[in-house]
Amino acid sequence: MSYEKVLTQRTCYEGLFDTHFSMVNLDLSVPVQMLNNGTAPFKKLTRCNMGNPCGVGQKEITVVRQLIAACLSPEIRESNLIPEDVKARANVILSGCPGGNSGSYCATEGIEPIRVGVAEYITKQDGYP
Incomplete structure (x- = not known):
């Protein structure tokens, strides 16, 4: 069975390829000012970080x-x-820490109750164990 790429420039929303992303915190005062005075090439500014x-x-x-x-x-x-539910969850997490506290070193792969919870979530969401 051959497979064809599903997400291509042809099949995706064209605006996706005009999206710009920067890990640098930018000063938003200029785009906000442009938006307010009607000179921006966009109608809405979505703040996300x-x-x-x-x-x-x-x-x-x-x-x-x-x-x-x-x-x-x-x-x-x-x-x-x-x-109480937050206390119970904290106790479960801490039960996976040697010494039962957050100051102890844990296994390189992470704290077991957290790993198990993440695996259960992924299994439920995606249907794969």
Whole structure:
């Protein structure tokens, strides 16, 4: 059976190839000013930043911050500052760490409960174990 490439310049949205990407944080004041005064060659500016989403207005994800805090601080994990489900998840993660704490070295391939969770997610999403 022969295979043909599905994603080609011919089959993709033509605007995709006019997209520009830079890992450098750019000053957006010029494109915003151009947009506001009608001189921009575009109608809308989509702010996105892979490395600093909060820097472009995305709200932080509370549960992620709570989970990190719970993994790093036994005092926070034992307090009433975070929900019980977050504490439980932190305990599962820490159970995969030698010494049961975040300061210990873990296996090179990562913390087992996290690896298992990622594998289960991929299996459920893609249908492949």
